[in-house]
Amino acid sequence: MIELRCEACGSSQLNRRGSVMVCSFCGSRYVLDGNLNIRSKALTDAKLLLCYVEAEKHRQAERYLDEFQMLTKALEIDDNNPETLTKLGRCCRALGQNGKALEYYNQAIEIDPACGPAYANIGTVYILTERYAEAKAIYEKGLPHMNPSDSDYWTAYSNYTLAIGKLGDLARAELMIRELAEHGYPNCAALRRLLGLS
Numbered sequence: 117m118i119e120l121r122c123e124a125c126g127s128s129q130l131n132r133r134g135s136v137m138v139c140s141f142c143g144s145r146y147v148l149d150g151n152l153n154i155r156s157k158a159l160t161d162a163k164l165l166l167c168y169v170e171a172e173k174h175r176q177a178e179r180y181l182d183e184f185q186m187l188t189k190a191l192e193i194d195d196n197n198p199e200t201l202t203k204l205g206r207c208c209r210a211l212g213q214n215g216k217a218l219e220y221y222n223q224a225i226e227i228d229p230a231c232g233p234a235y236a237n238i239g240t241v242y243i244l245t246e247r248y249a250e251a252k253a254i255y256e257k258g259l260p261h262m263n264p265s266d267s268d269y270w271t272a273y274s275n276y277t278l279a280i281g282k283l284g285d286l287a288r289a290e291l292m293i294r295e296l297a298e299h300g301y302p303n304c305a306a307l308r309r310l311l312g313l314s
Contacts, residue, residue, distance in 0.1 A: 138196070145194055163193050164200070171203065180210045198224035198231040205237055214241050232261035236272035243275050251279040270301045281311035289313070 121128050130137040138145050167190035174183035184207045190200045205220035218241055224234035235258020242251035255276035262269040274296055281289030289311055297304045308314040 145197070164190050164197070167193070168203070171207075175207070175210070178210075180207055183207050184211070196227050198228040198234060201227070202231065202234045202237060205234070209237070209241060209244075214245065217241055230261040232258045232263075232272075233268060234258070236262065236268065236275070239272065239275055239279070243278060246282075248279045248282040252276065252283060255279065264299075270296060270299055274301060274303065274307055277307060278310060281313070286311060286313060 121130075127139050129140040131140055132138075167186050171183045171186040171190070174180070174186060184204070187200060187204045187207055191197070191204065194200065201220045201224035205217040205224070208214075208217035208220060218238060221234040221238045221241075224231045228234075235254050239251045239254045239258065242248070242254060255272060259269070259272060259276065262272060264270075273292070277289050277292040277296065280292060290308075290313055293304050293307055293313070296307070305314065
């Protein structure tokens with residue numbers, strides 16, 4: 117039997133997830149060739165990156181069906197990639213398919229229970245559908261898995277603030293808006309207006 121080793125950390129603890137092998141130590145992902153040898157991780161990552169770049173161009177041009185097709189290609193390269201699944205969910209949300217979006221986000225969380233962006237995007241669907249108690253709960257699960265130095269964290273935190281305010285805790289929401297302002301979040305005034313605080 118061939119012993120596979122992670123090219124990144126040297127671990128032999130690689131587990132199959134769909135069409136890829138995932139290092140249980142560092143999380144690196146590899147596609148295997150027909151002889152069960154690891155194909156270059158750099159090659160797999162480069163292909164995914166190209167799909168992501170093309171998908172982002174389509175997203176910015178609001179060509180969401182083209183974005184979806186490109187992200188589907190990325191999923192064919194690595195069918196257990198939580199980032200791809202989260203991007204597909206966001207694309208479905210833009211297409212008005214909230215149910216399908218939630219399916220993709222939940223798949224991402226099944227693969228990686230610490231996938232903060234998937235939780236945040238589920239929260240966004242709940243906010244858009246005025247399911248504020250569910251939004252509050254999902255943000256409380258997801259925010260600890262996000263990096264506060266990332267602007268997406270503060271966008272998620274602002275939606276969490278909106279859920280808190282819509283559930284009636286306006287005093288706490290105001291404190292949270294002040295925290296958002298301290299971190300340079302640009303839409304504090306709009307958030308206050310949505311909550312009737314201005």
